Amino acid sequence: MxxxxxxxxxxxxxxxxxxxxxxxxxxxxxxxxxxxxxxxxxxxxxxxxxxxxxxxxxxxxxxxxxxxxxxxxxxxxxxxxxxxxxxxxxxxxxxxxxxxxxxxxxxxxxxxxxxxxxxxxxxxxxxxxxxxxxxxxxxxxxxxxxxxxxxxxxxxxxxxxxxxxxIDLNGTICFERKINIDRPLTVLFIGRIVEAKGINYIYEAFKILKERGIPFYLIFAGQEEKNNQFINKFVNTFKEEFCYKGIVLNREKDELLKKSDIFLLPSFYEGLPLSLLECMSFGLTPIVTNVGSISLCVENNENGIIIKDHNSDNIIEAIEQLHNDRNKLYQLGNKSMEKIKNLFxxxxxxxxxxxxxxxxx
Incomplete structure (x- = not known):
């Protein structure tokens, strides 16, 4: 320069x-x-x-x-x-x-x-x-x-x-993801909790998954644009199967990513979200919409799952698929980690x- x-x-x-x-x-x-x-x-x-x-x-x-x-x-x-x-x-x-x-x-x-x-x-x-x-x-x-x-x-x-x-990759250097063989899938949404992130479609999808008896642990991290717009509804419906963490930073965020299996972002529009890059760097399997520049990082069934926006059925399908095939979950997660480390x-x-x-x- x-x-x-x-x-x-x-x-x-x-x-x-x-x-x-x-x-x-x-x-x-x-x-x-x-x-x-x-x-x-x-x-x-x-x-x-x-x-x-x-x-x-x-x-x-x-x-x-x-x-x-x-x-x-x-x-x-x-x-x-x-x-x-x-x-x-x-x-x-x-x-x-x-x-x-x-x-x-x-x-x-x-x-x-x-x-x-x-x-x-x-x-x-x-x-x-x-x-x-x-x-x-x-x-x-x-x-x-x-x-x-x-x-x-x-x-x-x-x-x-x-x-x-x-993103900085320092926190991922010594981390190795282990396969989740039989525990309920931990699904993480992290970011602004607003309608345009597909929050209502997440709610509808997990409501049906619960009715079908599919075990899960859904975590939201971030902040609502309007207080009590969404969180109370999730708490009341999913009880102990849902956890709201608020804003997470630094080591707390790293620990949360290490414990999660899936990063879920059914957004209507994006650029290239840092939350996606961070989650992939820790080997979470991304389930995301093909908006903005997300396709730069996520290839369907190669290192994640691409879903349609405004579509809860696709979310259900993807979660059920990974619930039933833990080897695929593990492989997609490892490939997502490799992608970030090689690309950025x-x-x-x-x-x-x-x-x-x-x-x-």
Whole structure:
């Protein structure tokens, strides 16, 4: 990396480890591992349990005022702007990015999934805004070659770079997964507990599995966007077969992954979720929907099981299959672990990221 790049502004939600944002986790990983750069954090985005409505509007307005003051001091700086393509972000972030160009700042836009990424029914006004942003002569970081083609074809973007999310693998170095021959399968969901993650379909699937007498232990880790939206229903229905862990971090998270058999994510849209990479690195068998860039890591019946979104029957099928065939569970889990260890290298990730930063030199 060129020696004249010493400081970069990184824009994302709070860096507090207790924040469940995947975007924040990616930013923390970058700041921790990129020793060639001094990062200055500017916070934009939702916090855990933050109020919506008028409160959110006022907070965004205050953020925008602070952003302008910040840019006056940092005029001409390089900005690593993390951008999930959701409705709220599409309304807010293009304005922040556009005003940064007025202050001669040099943008790198880092995409983190979102429901408008692969949605063919994107509203006209959203498409118009996004095409305006992505047509700027600025580097755009995406999670896979699939996303790269989408940005080039759908939004007419140039200078698009594929750089899949990465994780630290230190906790998995000495771990060896043992086959679960006869214990009930431990199924883990970890992440934001919101409808778009397929939570209602998980509930319907496990309700039927319970009725069929299939033993299981279902664990949720993360946080609800709205208090008591889902957790109470799971507790009341599944009793001792369900456990809610809340937010898990560091060693507690590692121990949870070691004890779990399956990672379940029937999400409606994603980028490349860190939770998937972390769970696969510990040899959990992923049961996931083929959305975003998940296919980069998971190949159906090779190192996991791909299911349809909005479909509880597929979840039931996959769980029953692995319940009845423990050798397959073990083989898929080991192959998922191998995939992550072979595919992801933090040093190579940072090297490629710094090459993208060099676009502006």
């Amino acid at each position: 060129n020696s004249n790049i010493k400081s970069i502004v990184i824009v994302c939600p709070t860096l507090d480890p207790n924040n469940i944002s995947g975007v924040s986790s990616v930013a923390r990983f970058i700041i921790k591992n990129n020793r060639s750069v001094t990062y200055t954090h500017f916070e934009i985005g939702k916090k855990n349990h933050e109020k919506g409505g008028l409160f959110r509007i006022l907070r965004t307005a205050n953020n925008f005022k602070n952003w302008i003051l910040f840019l006056r001091e940092k005029k001409g700086c390089i900005i690593h702007y993390n951008f999930p393509i959701t409705r709220k972000s599409a309304l807010r972030d293009p304005l922040f990015m556009t005003i940064s160009k007025y202050y001669s700042c040099k943008l790198i836009i880092h995409i983190h999934g979102g429901n408008y990424l692969q949605n063919n029914e994107t509203p006209f006004w959203v498409s118009w805004i996004l095409k305006g942003i992505f047509s700027m002569q600025t580097p755009i970081i995406v999670q896979s070659q699939t996303e790269k083609h989408i940005f080039e074809n759908k939004f007419g973007a140039q200078n698009v770079y594929s750089l899949p999310n990465c 290298d933090p040093d190579k990730y940072i090297l490629k990221l710094n090459e993208i930063y060099d676009f502006w030199n």
